[in-house]
Amino acid sequence: MDTGQRAADVPDAFSARLKAATRSEHEEAEQHAFTQALLEGRLPREGYAAMVAQHHFIYLALEEVGRSLADDPVAGSVLFPELFRVPALERDLTTLYGPAWRERIEPMLTPPTRTYVARIRQMADQPAGYVAHHYTRYLGDLSGGRFIRDAAARAYGLAGDGVAFYAFDQLASIPRFKAEYRSRLDALELDETTRRRVVRETQLAYQLNIEVIADLGRRHPPELAA
Numbered sequence: 001m002d003t004g005q006r007a008a009d010v011p012d013a014f015s016a017r018l019k020a021a022t023r024s025e026h027e028e029a030e031q032h033a034f035t036q037a038l039l040e041g042r043l044p045r046e047g048y049a050a051m052v053a054q055h056h057f058i059y060l061a062l063e064e065v066g067r068s069l070a071d072d073p074v075a076g077s078v079l080f081p082e083l084f085r086v087p088a089l090e091r092d093l094t095t096l097y098g099p100a101w102r103e104r105i106e107p108m109l110t111p112p113t114r115t116y117v118a119r120i121r122q123m124a125d126q127p128a129g130y131v132a133h134h135y136t137r138y139l140g141d142l143s144g145g146r147f148i149r150d151a152a153a154r155a156y157g158l159a160g161d162g163v164a165f166y167a168f169d170q171l172a173s174i175p176r177f178k179a180e181y182r183s184r185l186d187a188l189e190l191d192e193t194t195r196r197r198v199v200r201e202t203q204l205a206y207q208l209n210i211e212v213i214a215d216l217g218r219r220h221p222p223e224l225a226a
Contacts, residue, residue, distance in 0.1 A: 014195060015182035018135060021199045025206035032141030034213045037222030039147060041155040048152055049096040050186065053105040054113045054212055055165060056089045062118040062137060069125055074125035075134070080177075082170035083138050095162040110219075112211040119208060128194050131185070132201035136209065139181065141166065142174050193208050 029035065037043040038051075069075035093101040123130035127192055149166035152158055171177045190198065 008055045011185045013182070014188065014190070015185040017195070018185065018199060018202055019220045022136075022202050022206055025203055025210070026140075029140075029210050029213065032210065032213055032217070033222065034217035038155075041193070042223075042225060043150060043155070044076040044220055045156050047152065047216060047222075048156060050108060050192060050220060051196075051213070051216055052092050052096060052165065053108045054090060054110060054216065056086070056093060056105065057113050057117055058120070058137070058212075059085045059089060062133060063131060065120055065124045066134065069127050069130055072127040074188055074190070075130045077188065078131055078134050078181065080181075083168070085141070085165055088164040088167065090163045091161040095158070110212065110215050112208070112215045116208040116212055119204070126201075128188075128190060128198050129201045131188070132198050133205045135181075135185065136202055136205035140209075142168065142178055179221055 034043070034047075036047065063084055066075070066079050070079055090101075093105065097104040120130075120133050123133060145166035145168075149163045152166075153161050156162070168174060168177075
């Protein structure tokens, strides 16, 4: 194999299998009306802030479960402290809601987010399943986060804190990091049954995320284009 070829381009690589199996879900999330409104600057500021709040609930669970699985040979292989998003989210929430942001967002936990968080917490006993959620969230953030950060910065006059969630300053090179992450996925020692389970869990993770943003879209309708 050409050493310059990315693992995700190799048909039998597990990372390529995950990418192919979730292509339609990825496109659905990317093209969702809520996402498009955000990228086009038509989402009200409160809609963006509500999304950040939901992210805090989700990543708090994701990172707490991750820490509990740090010594697991499967889940532990994809854990990178430099990916942790909760500190950045807390800075963003302080900017968006003020110093009392915890009290402000507590009643904002939506039913779809509650379901999503509960599923992530179930993965504390399913390390391979946890990988599915970790992959879905962080690889998505690394792939599309820059576009959302730039759109939010323009629409809401934010710089630094407020859009810190999308800044992975501890990574020297996002493309190189993504290649390393995929190589670790490919190196996981999983039997075929477990691989199929991880694929299904990854598809579920995408659907849970789509339900969160669909609910946000109903709560915070986009502004009409000028």
